[in-house]
Amino acid sequence: MTPPTYDANRNALLEERERLLHQLEELGADETGNLTGAVDFGDAFADAGAATAARTRTLGLIENLAANVKDVDLALTRIADGTYGTCIVCGEAIPPERLEFRPTSVRCVSCKATAN
Numbered sequence: 001m002t003p004p005t006y007d008a009n010r011n012a013l014l015e016e017r018e019r020l021l022h023q024l025e026e027l028g029a030d031e032t033g034n035l036t037g038a039v040d041f042g043d044a045f046a047d048a049g050a051a052t053a054a055r056t057r058t059l060g061l062i063e064n065l066a067a068n069v070k071d072v073d074l075a076l077t078r079i080a081d082g083t084y085g086t087c088i089v090c091g092e093a094i095p096p097e098r099l100e101f102r103p104t105s106v107r108c109v110s111c112k113a114t115a116n
């Protein structure tokens with residue numbers, strides 16, 4: 001029996017990566033979350049408090065998106081090296097349904113539950 005190739009998962013991950021990079025670009029950041037240039041932090045707000053809140057929200061979004069890119073890259077690396085589909089913590093197999101639902105999964109459900 002040949003091992004699964006996870007082509008569908010890889011495609012889903014690559015699409016997800018494109019989507020994340022596009023969102024990051026629109027927010028003015030690169031794939032690692034570094035700001036690439038002029039970012040509109042809502043400095044046009046008359047209210048400095050509102051501007052600060054908008055800035056905080058944007059930076060939070062960028063941070064989340066960059067973290068998601070890292071998850072996608074980790075999953076892609078694991079597909080490439082043949083470890084995809086096994087839990088990164090305990091080595092148990094991750095159910096295909098879980099991988100299909102969330103292709104970036106690198107932990108089984110029980111390890112995910114205990115992860116920080």
Ligand SMILES: [Zn+2]
Pocket residue numbers: 087088089090091092107108109110111112
């Ligand atoms: Zn596990």
